[in-house]
Amino acid sequence: QITLTESGPTLVKPTQTLTLTCTFSGFSLNTFGVSVGWIRQPPGKALEWLGLIYWDGDKRYSPSLKSRLTITNDTSKNQVILAMTNMDPVDTATYYCVHCTNCLLLGVAYWGQGTLVSVSS
Amino acid sequence: QSVLTQPPSVSGAPGQTVTISCTGGSSNIGATYDVHWYQQLPGTAPNLLIYGDNYRPSGVPDRFSGSKSGTSASLAISGLQADDEADYFCQSYDSTLSSWVFGGGTKLTVL
Numbered sequence: 001q002i003t004l005t006e007s008g009p010t011l012v013k014p015t016q017t018l019t020l021t022c023t024f025s026g027f028s029l030n031t032f033g034v035s036v037g038w039i040r041q042p043p044g045k046a047l048e049w050l051g052l053i054y055w056d057g058d059k060r061y062s063p064s065l066k067s068r069l070t071i072t073n074d075t076s077k078n079q080v081i082l083a084m085t086n087m088d089p090v091d092t093a094t095y096y097c098v099h100c101t102n103c104l105l106l107g108v109a110y111w112g113q114g115t116l117v118s119v120s121s
Numbered sequence: 122q123s124v125l126t127q128p129p130s131v132s133g134a135p136g137q138t139v140t141i142s143c144t145g146g147s148s149n150i151g152a153t154y155d156v157h158w159y160q161q162l163p164g165t166a167p168n169l170l171i172y173g174d175n176y177r178p179s180g181v182p183d184r185f186s187g188s189k190s191g192t193s194a195s196l197a198i199s200g201l202q203a204d205d206e207a208d209y210f211c212q213s214y215d216s217t218l219s220s221w222v223f224g225g226g227t228k229l230t231v232l
Contacts (some may be wrong), residue, residue: 005156013195045165045225045226046123046210046223046224046225046226047159047210047212047223047226048223049220049221049222049223060219062220063218063219063220096166096167103152103221104154104155104171104214105155105173106172107155107157107169107171107172107173107212108157108159108167108169108212109169109172109178111166111167111168112166113165114166
């Protein structure tokens with residue numbers, strides 16, 4: 001059974017760096033073809049893909065946010081970490097961690113419950 | 122402004138059929154990248170409803186169906202039920218952006 005759980009601060013100040021941790025179980029990020037990604041959703045708005053990290057360490061980021069994002073993994077802890085710099089109130093959103101296997105063909109079947117992050121001074 | 126365009130809202134009476142469109146372009150849906158659909162109930166994470174244009178994951182009722190033609194895709198929901206009330210999002214990949222892309226979402230109201 002695949003589960004993912006996001007954790008991190010619920011409130012950050014403008015210009016600060018957000019760090020979120022995705023702790024997962026039921027799969028290994030060392031397995032060929034597996035990746036873990038991040039998607040966010042501002043309140044009442046659409047989903048936005050942020051990026052993902054592949055089993056081989058390769059990473060892909062949203063072009064519009066690439067300069068602010070870093071995704072890393074700690075396979076010993078079954079964790080993936082998202083860091084987003086220079087936070088702004090427009091970054092207020094629920095941030096979801098997702099499991100991905102060939103997601104371009106199969107979609108995203110496994111989502112974390114999401115964590116709401118507010119950006120305010 | 123989302124890369125994929127969906128109507129903000131649709132509605133239908135119980136038992137009816139509704140269709141939600143998802144319009145893209147030549148670098149995403151038109152480039153034959155697969156389209157996926159998600160249902161999001163209030164306060165919950167999205168749930169995969171259709172993948173690969175028209176395949177249903179295990180457990181999804183056959184009242185839900187997907188199709189694709191040219192630069193557009195559609196989600197059809199037949200035999201509308203009250204608990205179908207939710208937000209629905211389409212998703213694909215864009216080769217120009219090298220990015221996953223989502224539609225703006227459609228709120229379904231069951232009258």
